[in-house]
Amino acid sequence: MTINPGHSRNPGSDGPGSAELDAALRQFAQRPQILVALDFDGVLAPFVRDPDAAAPMPSSVAAVHRLSRAGVHIAYISGRPLADLRSRAEAPAGAVFVGSHGAEVAMNGDDGADADAVELSTDEADRLAALNSRLASALSRTPNTWLESKPAGVVVHTRGADEDEAARALEQAREAAADFPTVKVTKGHHVLEFALRHSNKGEGLSRVRSSLRPEAVLFAGDDTTDEDAFAILRPEDVGIKVGPGETAARYRVRDPQQVSDVLEQLAELVESRDG
Structure with a gap:
């Protein structure tokens, strides 16, 4: 680009x-x-x-x-x-x-x-559920952040967090998703999205x-x-x-x-x- x-x-x-x-x-x-x-x-x-x-x-x-x-x-x-x-x-x-x-x-x-519509295979659905669970666990102690579920991905939101909280949440999210190498990671305004479909x-x-x-x-x-x-x-x-x-x-x-x-x-x- x-x-x-x-x-x-x-x-x-x-x-x-x-x-x-x-x-x-x-x-x-x-x-x-x-x-x-x-x-x-x-x-x-x-x-x-x-x-x-x-x-x-x-x-x-x-x-x-x-x-x-x-x-x-x-x-x-x-x-x-x-x-x-x-x-x-x-x-x-x-x-x-x-x-x-x-x-x-x-x-x-x-x-x-x-x-x-996005139709996930059984394997994709299992990986998405595992990714969602892993991210939820990683962010459970970080205030003012939350997860949004999408048909083929998960989004970490940090709009309500201060700068330090947001940085910590994004780092924790990336570490939690490290075991999912085929997931596409996209950073936006106060969000970090993990998508199974590219x-x-x-x-x-x-x-x-x-x-x-x-x-x-x-x-x-x-x-x-x-x-x-x-x-x-x-x-x-x-x-x-x-x-x-x-x-x-x-x-x-x-x-x-x-x-x-x-x-x-x-x-x-x-x-x-x-x-």
């Missing part, structure tokens, strides 16, 4: 209203068939201590629905399990969902009938693109796991990094509020094109 340090300026320096991003959005909006793909946490939904309390910003929900009504393809690409992502996204009809970092895909979000958001986005065949894609993400999706974007696409950190994305906004501003701006551009 190529990280472009030329686009790792201060957060918000490329935000809504900047000449570069405005020009990119105007050019993107002129294409008849476009796809807007969005991560959930930290992009549509502000971060909260309890992941079960996360909800998308109402202004972003409204803008996404405007884009959908104007004929724009909408996709949600997240590390959250597919069912959880679908239940909280407040998505328009026909949206596509990619959950568990690309391991779960539903090309028709209305009913999920065509969703690719998939990523870039693979998920590629699958959506191959199915919908848009002329261009806009993808917005905030986490290190989103870099796999930024890395596969083409010159005609628009990649938007939310928040600080080095990135392969061409543009940057500061926070979910600025994501909402971008979506509203794009909706206006598409509506004016079609009007």
